[in-house]
Amino acid sequence: MPTALTLHGAAIDIAPGALATLGARVLARCPAHRIVIIADQTVAALYGDKAVAAFAPAEFPPLLLTFPAGEKHKSRSTWGTLTDQMIAAGCGRDTVVVALGGGVTGDLAGFVAATYLRGIPYVQVPSTLLAMIDSSIGGKTGVDTSAGKNLVGAFHHPALVVTDPRLLSTLPPKELRLGLAEAIKHGVIADAAYFGWIATGLRQILHGDRPDDETALRLVQRSVEIKVQVVRQDEREAGLRKVLNFGHTIGHAVEQVTGYGVAHGEAVAIGMVAEAIMAERLRLAERGLADAIATVCDAAGLPVRLPEHVSPAEVVTATRTDKKARAGHVEYALPRALGEMAGSETQYGVRVTDADALRALEHL
Numbered sequence: 001m002p003t004a005l006t007l008h009g010a011a012i013d014i015a016p017g018a019l020a021t022l023g024a025r026v027l028a029r030c031p032a033h034r035i036v037i038i039a040d041q042t043v044a045a046l047y048g049d050k051a052v053a054a055f056a057p058a059e060f061p062p063l064l065l066t067f068p069a070g071e072k073h074k075s076r077s078t079w080g081t082l083t084d085q086m087i088a089a090g091c092g093r094d095t096v097v098v099a100l101g102g103g104v105t106g107d108l109a110g111f112v113a114a115t116y117l118r119g120i121p122y123v124q125v126p127s128t129l130l131a132m133i134d135s136s137i138g139g140k141t142g143v144d145t146s147a148g149k150n151l152v153g154a155f156h157h158p159a160l161v162v163t164d165p166r167l168l169s170t171l172p173p174k175e176l177r178l179g180l181a182e183a184i185k186h187g188v189i190a191d192a193a194y195f196g197w198i199a200t201g202l203r204q205i206l207h208g209d210r211p212d213d214e215t216a217l218r219l220v221q222r223s224v225e226i227k228v229q230v231v232r233q234d235e236r237e238a239g240l241r242k243v244l245n246f247g248h249t250i251g252h253a254v255e256q257v258t259g260y261g262v263a264h265g266e267a268v269a270i271g272m273v274a275e276a277i278m279a280e281r282l283r284l285a286e287r288g289l290a291d292a293i294a295t296v297c298d299a300a301g302l303p304v305r306l307p308e309h310v311s312p313a314e315v316v317t318a319t320r321t322d323k324k325a326r327a328g329h330v331e332y333a334l335p336r337a338l339g340e341m342a343g344s345e346t347q348y349g350v351r352v353t354d355a356d357a358l359r360a361l362e363h364l
């Protein structure tokens with residue numbers, strides 16, 4: 001069953017096959033003379049023609065702009081090339097940008113839209129599981145610099161999100177698994193039944209590494225609902241939105257000490273297990289929670305231990321540079337139970353000492 005959710009007044013349309021009717025969906029929401037579709041070369045090769053055809057017949061056919069796939073191209077240099085191409089094509093304020101791709105494309109094209117002529121509308125068409133359930137929602141756009149990820153950016157909400165879970169059928173299995181880490185996180189922070197469904201349905205979700213229509217729709221839909229609910233209640237990240245950081249304080253530290261050798265979803269899986277152990281040790285959570293999370297992550301093919309060459313101590317040191325670090329201690333978003341977060345009385349930030357964090361990591 002297709003479903004519609006909204007955030008910032010913008011619909012998030014989730015429907016298998018939605019890409020075929022992209023043109024009508026976009027133009028109903030943002031009447032525009034020019035459509036600029038931005039995609040990386042991999043996604044453009046798979047879906048570029050279909051996306052362009054979805055706008056026919058159009059006064060001006062959409063302009064398809066591409067860049068090489070990969071995080072290293074989420075850069076100011078690619079932003080410069082894309083905006084130059086739009087200027088050369090004479091794109092005015094009556095242009096809408098369509099970000100067709102994973103989180104790299106969404107962040108980059110969203111930043112192009114946020115800055116082009118001081119801001120024009122854009123539509124997210126996420127094509128990875130991570131982009132469908134995470135990066136396309138929340139309005140964060142930006143690019144990386146050599147000093148770090150996402151250092152230059154802007155909040156710019158899409159006018160519309162068109163999510164076609166069928167695009168997952170071509171996603172490499174590893175990318176699907178990385179996205180599953182965020183879905184598992186959504187279950188832990190907000191919905192024990194969803195967590196249970198992922199746990200028991202994993203084989204089906206990963207069946208041939210490609211979920212069927214019904215499974216993909218349910219997976220994407222429930223995760224999106226959870227993220228929307230959290231973001232809607234806390235736009236400025238003053239409190240509740242912190243719960244989305246579950247697994248991410250340790251996760252970011254693991255990414256950092258491995259020089260991003262461990263992928264984000266993998267680092268988040270390790271982080272969720274470590275942080276659940278912290279919650280158990282601090283008696284915020286019942287025993288067994290970390291094991292339950294580890295079992296699901298493991299079944300999803302995600303790591304639940306630090307890589308051998310990484311020491312717990314260096315990970316703890318790296319948490320100190322995480323932007324969530326406050327003087328003298330680090331604040332974590334920790335679970336109380338499956339589907340429920342601890343620390344509602346302290347805006348969902350739980351102070352954890354380095355010694356406690358270290359013991360949890362040694363326990364992995």
Ligand SMILES: NC(=O)c1ccc[n+]([C@@H]2O[C@H](COP(=O)([O-])OP(=O)(O)OC[C@H]3O[C@@H](n4cnc5c(N)ncnc54)[C@H](O)[C@@H]3O)[C@@H](O)[C@H]2O)c1
Pocket residue numbers: 040042043046069070071074101102103104105107127128130131134135136137138139140141149150167168169170171172175178
């Ligand atoms: N804005 C936010 O709130 C937010 C949240 C989380 C992550 N992010 C960002 O998202 C980025 C990671 O996103 P990602 O994991 O989607 O990476 P990605 O965009 O690089 O996509 C991963 C790979 O999959 C390929 N691909 C995408 N869709 C495909 C499909 N349907 N079929 C076959 N191949 C496909 C891409 O070409 C790429 O090689 C990071 O830059 C991260 O900072 C942003």
Ligand SMILES: [Zn+2]
Pocket residue numbers: 182248264268
């Ligand atoms: Zn994440």
